[in-house]
Amino acid sequence: MIKTFKKIIPLPIYRFLLKIYLYLRFVSDFCKFTKINDFRFSVSWKDRYPQLFDNIKETPFENHYTYHPAWASRIVSKITPKVHIDISSTLNFCTIVSAFVPVNFYDYRQANLNLSNLKTEYADLLNLPFADNSIESISCMHTIEHIGLGRYGDPIDPKGDLKAIDELKRVLAPGGSLIFVVPVGYPKIQYNAHRIYSYKMVINYFKELKLEEFSLIKESGDEGVIKNATEKMADNEHYGCGCFWFKK
16 A cells, blocks of 8 residues: 555655654554553653664665775784774774774874774874884775865865875885775766765776775675676776775
């Protein structure tokens, strides 16, 4: 019945009616539950907290930010560095990896985390606080595409991403690993959210380094992490997730 309504009425009206239907079902379920409650917990209407949209067949997730930290964690486990440096990647990555490798996390907006094996400090990607050729293992994931667009309070600079890439290459030690993730597809800026890069652009920006692995997370996410993906696969995406492992 609900699917039939979706086909014959405008979408805004359908969503409104669906919300009413789900709330009425919530009220009905609440009444049923209170009748059979075993009284281990208090159940009161004033404490209600309706969650109307979780009764679905599959658990939803965001493809980029679920898969790319999982991919990167596996790379770090191969490298097994004494300390891993992370620059402004998702906090889920640095907090979990710090369980098995000491991690120093740096961000333009400092994150005040309190965990063993994890240090957090401020850093500007355009002026990293490290000596040349000094970092054994470093990651910068889903970050470079934002630099210079002003989204996070940083200065407007069309070449901000290139300057940040130069900093990553500067601090990477000979033989060291760089784990790098950016959106891939047809190159464009979706201002002021992010840039999207072609595969060839990224390879050219890091032409001094050796590509150890390229993996792709398609926008659909249907295939998970595609190891050893091709340039064509990356460039066919609208907003794919390109995962690059470089060595110096």
